[in-house]
Amino acid sequence: METFYGTLHGLGNGDGPLSVGIQFDGGRVRMWSDRRRLGSWDLADVRVRRESIFRFVLVVDDMEFRFSPDDPSGFAESVDVEIDLTTEEKPRFGLAQRIRQIEAT
Numbered sequence: 001m002e003t004f005y006g007t008l009h010g011l012g013n014g015d016g017p018l019s020v021g022i023q024f025d026g027g028r029v030r031m032w033s034d035r036r037r038l039g040s041w042d043l044a045d046v047r048v049r050r051e052s053i054f055r056f057v058l059v060v061d062d063m064e065f066r067f068s069p070d071d072p073s074g075f076a077e078s079v080d081v082e083i084d085l086t087t088e089e090k091p092r093f094g095l096a097q098r099i100r101q102i103e104a105t
Helices: 072-078 095-104
Strands: 002-010 018-025 028-033 036-042 046-050 056-060 063-069
Touching (some): 002 072
Antiparallel strands (some): 002 063, 018 028, 046 056, 056 063
């Protein structure tokens, strides 16, 4: 059983942000906020894609949510999502570009 905590935003409907817990237990995904249960789904019915290194999009019952876990790499491993650090896209803080500049000198 793995549990991840983070922030959840609804995409397109303005829901959130909510502090949530997401738990992977066997073939189930459970989600809650504080003491309120948000839902429980079969793992096969939940799709996860990486939006950035720090954010993921969860698609549940044809609704999309942006999840920013406290442990993005652990979450990615748990849901078998690869984080590509070699992308040409500009990183959030420009760290990759600064490292490339240093390596080039």
